[in-house]
Amino acid sequence: MSRKTKDFLIMMALGLCALLGAALLGFILSAVLWRGWPALGFDFLFTAPGKFGEGGVLFQALGTLLLTLGAGALCFPLALGSALFQTEVLRPGKWNDTVSLLLYSLNAVPTVLFGLIGFLVFGVWMDTGVSWLTGVLVLAVMILPTVQTAVRQSMQAIPESYQETARALGLTPWQRVRAVVLPRSVAGLVTGVLMGLARAAGETAAIMFTATVFSGVLFPKSLSDPALTLQTHILTLAQEAVDPAAQAAAWGAGLVLISLVFCLIGLSLLIRRRNAVEADL
Amino acid sequence: MRRLLHSEIDFRHPFVLITGLLTALASGVVVFLFLFLVIQGQPAFTRMGFAFFSGEEWIPGETYGAWPLIYGSLVVTGLALLWVLPPALGCALFTSEYLRPKARVAMKAAMELLAGVPGILYGLLGVSFLAVWVRDVLGLIDGNTLLTASLLLAVMVLPTIMTLSEDACRAVPSEYRDTARALGLTRAEVVFGVVLPQALPGIAGAVLLGLGRAMGETVAVMLVIGGLDRVPLPWYDITQPGQNIPSKLGREAAEALGSGLHWNALIASGLVLFLMVMLFSLAGNFLLKRKRA
Numbered sequence: 315m316s317r318k319t320k321d322f323l324i325m326m327a328l329g330l331c332a333l334l335g336a337a338l339l340g341f342i343l344s345a346v347l348w349r350g351w352p353a354l355g356f357d358f359l360f361t362a363p364g365k366f367g368e369g370g371v372l373f374q375a376l377g378t379l380l381l382t383l384g385a386g387a388l389c390f391p392l393a394l395g396s397a398l399f400q401t402e403v404l405r406p407g408k409w410n411d412t413v414s415l416l417l418y419s420l421n422a423v424p425t426v427l428f429g430l431i432g433f434l435v436f437g438v439w440m441d442t443g444v445s446w447l448t449g450v451l452v453l454a455v456m457i458l459p460t461v462q463t464a465v466r467q468s469m470q471a472i473p474e475s476y477q478e479t480a481r482a483l484g485l486t487p488w489q490r491v492r493a494v495v496l497p498r499s500v501a502g503l504v505t506g507v508l509m510g511l512a513r514a515a516g517e518t519a520a521i522m523f524t525a526t527v528f529s530g531v532l533f534p535k536s537l538s539d540p541a542l543t544l545q546t547h548i549l550t551l552a553q554e555a556v557d558p559a560a561q562a563a564a565w566g567a568g569l570v571l572i573s574l575v576f577c578l579i580g581l582s583l584l585i586r587r588r589n590a591v592e593a594d595l
Numbered sequence: 596m597r598r599l600l601h602s603e604i605d606f607r608h609p610f611v612l613i614t615g616l617l618t619a620l621a622s623g624v625v626v627f628l629f630l631f632l633v634i635q636g637q638p639a640f641t642r643m644g645f646a647f648f649s650g651e652e653w654i655p656g657e658t659y660g661a662w663p664l665i666y667g668s669l670v671v672t673g674l675a676l677l678w679v680l681p682p683a684l685g686c687a688l689f690t691s692e693y694l695r696p697k698a699r700v701a702m703k704a705a706m707e708l709l710a711g712v713p714g715i716l717y718g719l720l721g722v723s724f725l726a727v728w729v730r731d732v733l734g735l736i737d738g739n740t741l742l743t744a745s746l747l748l749a750v751m752v753l754p755t756i757m758t759l760s761e762d763a764c765r766a767v768p769s770e771y772r773d774t775a776r777a778l779g780l781t782r783a784e785v786v787f788g789v790v791l792p793q794a795l796p797g798i799a800g801a802v803l804l805g806l807g808r809a810m811g812e813t814v815a816v817m818l819v820i821g822g823l824d825r826v827p828l829p830w831y832d833i834t835q836p837g838q839n840i841p842s843k844l845g846r847e848a849a850e851a852l853g854s855g856l857h858w859n860a861l862i863a864s865g866l867v868l869f870l871m872v873m874l875f876s877l878a879g880n881f882l883l884k885r886k887r888a
Contacts, residue, residue: 317747317781323691331685332694333730335757338750339709345720395617403604403611404618413618416625418880423628424811426844427865431631431757433852455624462621462813487601488610504634519813519841524847545715552719552818561723568716579711583704 346569353566363542371567373390373532377541378571380534381446381525382515385453386461386472386507392454393462393510394503401469402495403410414466420459426519428452433523446534446541449525456520457510464509468502469495506581512575518545544571604698642856647863653824653843655851659860661867663824667741667839668868671820672810674745674833675752678801683753683805684798687760692786710754718815719748726819733834739821741837744761747819748809754806759883762788763797796882803879807872813841822846840868 363369396413404410421498432452436442471494479488496503526546534541544567549562604611639647643659650660690702725747730738767790775785791798821836824843828835844861851857 319782321781321783324786325689328685328689328693328786331682332689334682335686335709335753336702336705338753339705342709342712342716342720345724346716349832392617392621395614396621398615399611399618403600405599405601407599409599413622416622418630419873419876420625422807422811422845422869423878424813424841424865424872426811426813426841426848426866427632428871430844430848430862430865431628433848434635435631438852455628458621458624486608487604488608491610512711516711516715518713518715519845522814522845545713548715549814549818550717552715552722563720565723568719571713571786572716575711575713576708579708585706587700 332348342412343572346565346572349562349565350567350569354569355564356373358563358566359570363529363547364369370546371547371563371570372544374544374547375570375574376533377446377526377543378515378545378574380541381449381453381521381543382511384446384450384510385457385514388450388454388459389461389510390507393458393465393506397462397466398491398495400466409489417459417462420455425456425517428456428520429523432520436444442538444524444527444540445538446525447537449541449543452520452524453514453517456517457514460513461506461510464506465503468499468506471502472498501585505582505586508578508585512578513580515578516545516571516575518549522546522549537547544568544574612651632862632866632869636859639856639860639863643860647860648867651826653860654734655676655847655857659856661840661860663826663836664840664843664864665867666826666830667820667837668810668841668871670833670837671741671745671748671816671839674742675748675809676806678746678749679753679756680802683756684760686757687755687764687798688786688791690757691761691764692782692790703761706754706758712757714751714812714815717747717751718818721815721819729834737821737833737836739819741820741827741833741835743832744816744820744837744839747815748812751812751815752805752809755808756801759801759804760794760798763801763883766797767793800879800882800884803875803882807860807875807879807888810868810872810875811841813845817842817845840864842853 339455358370359375360372362368362373396417400410400413404413429452436448436451437444442448476494476498477490480494485493521543522545525541526543527540528547528550529542531539531542548564548567548571551560551567554560598637600606600611605860606612606615608841639659643650647659647661648665649662651662652658652660655665664887690699694702704756716753721743726738726743728738729735729740729743729746733742757807771789771793775789776782814840820838820842822842823836824838827833827837851861
């Protein structure tokens with residue numbers, strides 16, 4: 315076999331792998347669309363659920379939004395504050411690395427463990443039972459490393475000359491943060507939060523014991539009420555794999571969930587891309 | 596104090612205090628989590644001793660041997676790696692070495708979307724398609740097996756491994772490629788003779804991070820692994836149902852709460868899982884960082 319044929323064959327083989335990757339996304343999307351589309355309709359999207367999983371997913375979708383946005387709102391100040399502390403106050407060195415390592419290691423905690431810990435700490439020790447607030451707390455901790463790392467990296471990427479100019483002008487650290495750091499890293503802030511939200515919106519294991527029920531409530535009325543969510547709704551329905559009606563409802567809910575997650579990720583990709591182009595100019 | 600902080604920092608300023616408090620809070624939560632795992636899991640280790648790792652019986656109220664769960668976690672993750680490695684690497688190499696910039700960006704965006712598909716949807720796909728296919732193709736009674744779980748995990752971590760490996764390939768300086776091309780090497784020879792060896796540490800890091808992700812995944816695996824706490828007979832028969840640690844936690848946690856040693860044993864296996872994932876992630880991160888420097 316000549317080198318040229320070999321070259322060609324290898325290119326074809328690698329191309330095939332790439333095709334497989336793209337086909338996988340295509341398959342997943344079309345499977346969700348194909349199975350979920352028939353279930354979708356005005357009634358499905360905008361009515362309250364029935365007792366056994368029939369009926370609409372309005373309140374499940376609202377519950378997912380509530381938990382996701384709550385977690386984002388709780389996580390954001392923590393991520394922003396600690397990222398600012400790490401980049402602007404603490405010198406690079408051992409302590410700084412320790413904080414990074416601690417937060418990074420959160421990524422290695424399997425999400426189901428967050429659920430167990432949240433369950434015992436909030437549900438039992440603090441006696442709130444299964445409540446949406448527990449879910450928000452658990453998810454906020456879970457997405458902390460994603461958001462914090464993105465925010466910190468976008469702050470560290472600010473050119474040193476900007477910081478030096480600000481220092482030379484005699485700005486105090488707080489003035490520097492307002493004039494240079496925050497405006498220059500706003501795109502990283504937004505994309506980091508969006509990626510975190512996308513992670514929280516798709517998470518099931520961390521909230522299945524702590525925050526959600528399958529039926530019995532609609533929207534939480536107090537802090538100690540559980541919520542309905544799309545994720546746990548799908549989980550319960552998927553376990554009744556033989557019932558076609560449950561299957562159809564699960565795929566419908568899946569389609570709604572994946573649209574929500576893709577909107578979040580797509581938005582973050584767009585912002586990152588536009589910003590990257592600006593930075594290149 | 597002065598050596599820790601930047602020189603111009605006045606540590607009485609509210610900005611410093613507030614961000615410092617937030618950092619302490621964030622780090623404190625993490626420390627608390629780890630202490631919690633150790634303290635809550637420790638009774639299971641002391642009571643069961645080494646039998647916790649080697650025992651094959653898990654009977655709530657009597658004995659807790661986690662070997663089938665650990666075995667399941669290792670086998671499912673290892674097999675997933677085996678399935679995912681060739682296509683993920685091929686995809687990464689093709690995207691970084693052959694595709695034009697526009698197509699490359701589109702491919703990367705597609706992979707990022709794919710990486711964001713919620714685990715529960717993979718579970719649903721697994722239940723409705725993959726488990727049925729495995730059952731029909733292999734002629735099994737039940738499609739929920741270790742093999743099914745490993746295939747599903749392979750699909751789940753493909754985008755993660757692919758994007759990170761692709762980054763590692765892009766990080767190889769283009770001078771190397773130009774030089775090799777100028778020496779008369781064909782494209783494929785450049786890819787396998789120059790780019791791949793240079794990018795190898797980064798790729799290894801990507802694989803380890805993907806491995807960690809696969810190991811901790813719960814809901815998708817829970818739905819298709821079968822949920823049987825035993826090592827298959829013979830041990831290499833992956834077409835039998837099994838169990839891994841996250842799936843066990845997901846199934847039993849609700850009933851085990853407050854029931855003493857049962858709960859401790861679950862947390863202890865969670866701790867074992869966490870340590871394994873941590874090991875992979877740290878090693879992976881180290882390799883990725885080293886490449887960049």
